[in-house]
Amino acid sequence: MLFAVFLPALLAIFIPYFSKWKEKIHTGYFVLLAPLAIFIYFVSFVGNDFEPVSQNYEWIPSLNIGFDFYLDGLSLLFVLLISGIGSLVAFYSIFYLHTSERLDQFYVYLLLFMTAMFGVVLSDNVFVLYSFWELTSISSFLLIGYWNYKERSRYGALKSMLITVFGGLSMLGGFILLSIITETTSIQEMIGQVDIILGHDYFGLILGFILLGAFTKSAQFPFHIWLPDAMEAPTPVSAYLHSATMVKAGIFLVARFTPIFSESEWFFVFVSGIGILTLIWGSYMAVRQTDLKGILAFSTISQLGMIMAMLGFGTSTAIFAAVFHILNHATFKGSLFMVAGIVDHESGTRDIRKLGGLATLMPISATLAFFGTFSMAGVPLPFLNGFYSKEMFFDASIKLESSSLMIAELLRTAIPYLAVFGSIFTFVYSMYLVFGTFMGQKKLDQLPKKPHEAPIGMLIPPIILVVGVIIIGILPEAFNSSLIAHAAESIYGQPIEKHIQYWHGLKAPLFMSLAVVVIGALLAFARKSWSGIYSFLPGKLSFNKAYDFIVDQLEKTSAKITNSYMNGSLRRYMIYILTAILICTFTFIGLTGGFNWDASNLSEITIHEVLIALAMATAAIATIFTNNKIGSILILGVVGYGLALLFVIYRAPDLALTQLVVETITVALFLLCFYHLPNLRERTDSIVEKSTNIIISVGFGLLMTVVAISAHSTKLFETISGYFIETSHDIGGGDNVVNVILVDMRGLDTMFEIVVLGIAALAIYGMIKLRNKKGAK
Known part of the structure; x- marks a missing residue:
């Protein structure tokens, strides 16, 4: 079933290539193959002696999330509708959509939507079901807004996504509560714990959250307003989304959870x-x-x-x-x-x-x-x-x-x-x-x-x-x-x-x-x-007007709130960010008792380390008060070279060499662009601004100290360093543990870091070339 679910998405990868031949053969003929093959496959399950089938594929085992597919009578009916109607819609679209249309985009969206619907009706894991559920909202948004040059198409697409995604997030809350109560993410296992769910204090919230998700998706009153506006989509989309798939997802959800909720009046x-x-x-x-x-x-x-x-x-x-x-x-x-x-x-x-x-x-x-x-x-x-x-x-x-x-x-x-x-x-x-x-x-x-x-x-x-x-x-x-x-x-x-x-x-x-x-x-x-x-009824009353009013007020209020703090001041932005970090982190540490102090496994501090640390601290503080650009650059270099000396004392030559190279290059770059650096001038901050700076800087430094001490003192798991030391020679063929980790054991990390650096280098090269061309003109 895994292949059947993802077959449309796999085919979608090749649609841009097939669409290059659309003048000779319509792209819809290629698309037709996927739902037709899936329909033929699942028809083989139809019969009087049908028995449910389940297949499990691990995805995130630590969170109990996997592609757990369950085919029973309900999901079989929906799969046949999705694939059967999907085949007819694909064939219909061949004659409805002219080759001058953007067929590659249309069919990619359609195939993604098929995959999402197959995933919804076949998933037994609630969080995988939710992932596919939201993919239906996103792909239907793209389908409804396919003719994006029309204002009504954009309006209808946005309305459908806002309403259905709102319901989807509500449904996710219900799923989370259900998984906490039942200690499982499987719908079939949840059905086996009906008494526990019905008797729990959270039952009312669970019922409300999940039904809200179903009602918004299936256009139930008063959330029905998105469906008429979705008619701006091409007719093949309307025939597919609104007869057998999109709107039936909410029906399916209620039907799937009926064994759990039906005992409640x-x-x-x-x-x-x-x-x-x-x-x-x-x-x-x-x-x-x-x-x-x-x-x-x-x-x-x-x-x-x-x-x-x-x-x-x-x-x-x-x-x-x-x-x-x-x-x-x-x-x-x-x-x-x-x-x-x-x-x-x-x-x-x-x-x-x-x-x-x-x-x-x-x-x-x-x-x-x-x-x-x-x-x-x-x-x-x-x-x-x-x-x-x-x-x-x-x-x-x-x-x-x-x-x-x-x-x-x-x-x-x-x-x-x-x-x-x-x-x-x-x-x-x-x-x-x-x-x-x-x-x-x-x-x-x-x-x-x-x-x-x-x-x-x-x-x-x-x-x-x-x-x-x-x-x-x-x-x-x-x-x-x-x-x-x-x-x-x-x-x-x-x-x-x-x-x-x-x-x-x-x-x-x-x-x-x-x-x-x-x-x-x-x-x-x-x-x-x-x-x-x-x-008289509805007269001037309209749920669409209520929706427009709510969206308009949200946009205006959001703009006011955003404009109140987005004033272009980098200092203010940093204050907001650092203050939020300080409050949230210290609050969390205080509530959970996260601060620990354990100095039992620390080595003695020598005079060399104390002197280097004092020099680094003095240099860091001095950068605040100096008004000379060269002085600031040199003082800042003291901090970096002091850190390299600490690496040497702690017998980490690789890190020391890396730090020396980075620091030397940084100082050199500062000196190279010395002419373009802004002039340092005497700050004229008010007492309030200076006090704010002091509080945040000291608070953030204290936070880093607390986090560092707690991280070192808290041992929730065995360290992995022992494993690296023991196996570096056998696995990586080297005795330099750091090099083996970077090159072999975490080679992919290193490779992608190099790729990022390469992309950055190409971007810088492109900017230099662009500047030279402009200068030439």
């Missing part, structure tokens, strides 16, 4: 409460949109809210329905995004007010849109997979268990009605989308170009997805025992035997579905007559 309150609110708000706001991708964006928010609510229910029926709808949503939503891209590509606009009557001009696209939107709306037809999971959602909403928590009981009572209410608007925006685009009067005079059917290459991916909608609708049991049941079992913790049937009899879920269709159809038909309600 507060889990139901937060997850189902926020989920059902997101369903209602997303579907309600979708009807207001005029951009095709805007409608689909709020549609995605609504559908994610429904899945989140079902996960919060925690019952076997709800979890099975949630898993089933994750699969169904990927098929119909992916196809609809691609159809929206086709309409935009062939007509030049996504504004539904300018569209209409395209069914006769784009019959294949219209047919695909009808299947996708009717499935999304939950129309009760046996060949549409969306109806099955929507009816299961209704069934689960009326079978919730009673609760002793008052707020949970109130929510349980209200959820069936709220589910129908939100689904009515789902039906409305679905009809609005398909009929507003493909039916009605043509408005060709308002279109930038005359629309026509898309090339077959652009149609193949949505056709495949719509065929998936139909196959799942006709043969749902074929996907049940081999895939869906295993994924549901991974969440629920025990086998779920659930048969997917079209007809369940004249029961409440059917009547709820009929109510949605009838009321939804009436509202869709009379949409213009009641759309004025949006001037």
Whole structure:
């Protein structure tokens, strides 16, 4: 699995080379190979007899962090969606993106995002999961802002990253607390310690932190505002990120931790409460949109809210329905995004007010849109997979268990009605989308170009997805025992035997579905007559305005704070830095009892050492008071040469020679640039400034003394010097221990130090040449 996870990232290294041939062969053909190969590999795991597989690769053993991959039913479902939809998106992008685009950058970002998503759904180590989680935010930021010359693309990319990274950092806090409580970083081992986690005082913080990460990533209310702005990305990105990957990461996180949190009633309150609110708000706001991708964006928010609510229910029926709808949503939503891209590509606009009557001009696209939107709306037809999971959602909403928590009981009572209410608007925006685009009067005079059917290459991916909608609708049991049941079992913790049937009899879920269709159809038909309600709700209220205000105030406040101390004074900067070091270090030493004094293994101090130390101290102090440049240089040299004499006394000839060479060169350089040195003048500092200088200089010197004494007196581990002395001859073939350490035992350190010096030398040489050229002119 390690190779499968990192295969897209490995391929990304070669994309810049492949893109050089893009005029002959589109770069997307090379990219297509990675997700397709991964999909074929993981399809081999699908079957009734599937058993979880785990693989472990060490990374940072001392911190218990490693690439621990765990493939169960849940992660298998997501891997197949990521790789399967990823293959279709890569193929779709070949015909959507022209070779004049920056294809190398686009596909590198896309492959990095694939790697990040594979890592998220397969990682069993919470800190590795977090690393991949943040990589999804970074790579999606690059994808959303791909057309960076557009202001709205930059805005949408920044908004998505700020919100999702904020949630990711919160999630990291929850992971840290979990690892401390359970003394493990493995999710599967944490699941085995549910009683310890639920009974711990930090449980509330853990639940809140992790859910915050999930809600921000999956665009749950009120963090949903980033998703519509992310529609500025190219349509292949929208189809991929918002149907099967990016927004589903939060769903996956909640599903993965459901075995730990589901016993808590507060889990139901937060997850189902926020989920059902997101369903209602997303579907309600979708009807207001005029951009095709805007409608689909709020549609995605609504559908994610429904899945989140079902996960919060925690019952076997709800979890099975949630898993089933994750699969169904990927098929119909992916196809609809691609159809929206086709309409935009062939007509030049996504504004539904300018569209209409395209069914006769784009019959294949219209047919695909009808299947996708009717499935999304939950129309009760046996060949549409969306109806099955929507009816299961209704069934689960009326079978919730009673609760002793008052707020949970109130929510349980209200959820069936709220589910129908939100689904009515789902039906409305679905009809609005398909009929507003493909039916009605043509408005060709308002279109930038005359629309026509898309090339077959652009149609193949949505056709495949719509065929998936139909196959799942006709043969749902074929996907049940081999895939869906295993994924549901991974969440629920025990086998779920659930048969997917079209007809369940004249029961409440059917009547709820009929109510949605009838009321939804009436509202869709009379949409213009009641759309004025949006001037009251939300009216002028907008979460986007709140976001803009918060970001604007943060920038202004940060600028004020920064400008208050960044005034160009190097002295002030040094005061801030050294004061912070002094306070933090002394406080930490005091609180932890870090100061130790042990003089038992020190040799006697001789008169020679005392005299040299006094000379060095006197010279260092004298540099402060001298006003002569040559005098300052020579006095400063006394300090360096005095240190070299100490190395000689302590029998460290190598260090002494090095110090002599460095000091000689330093003094020589000072003398060479003597003419350019600033004139030393009498300082006119105030008493406050002089007092501050004295306090900080004495304090910092005292700090270094304390640290040096404590470091020498504290022996937490056995020294490694004995090992070097014993093995230098056998390993390095030399008796000079210092040389063997530098050349052999720590040869890489030395090599990179030489490389750094070489780079610095080249930079200096370049600057000299540049100056000479300017002088010549």
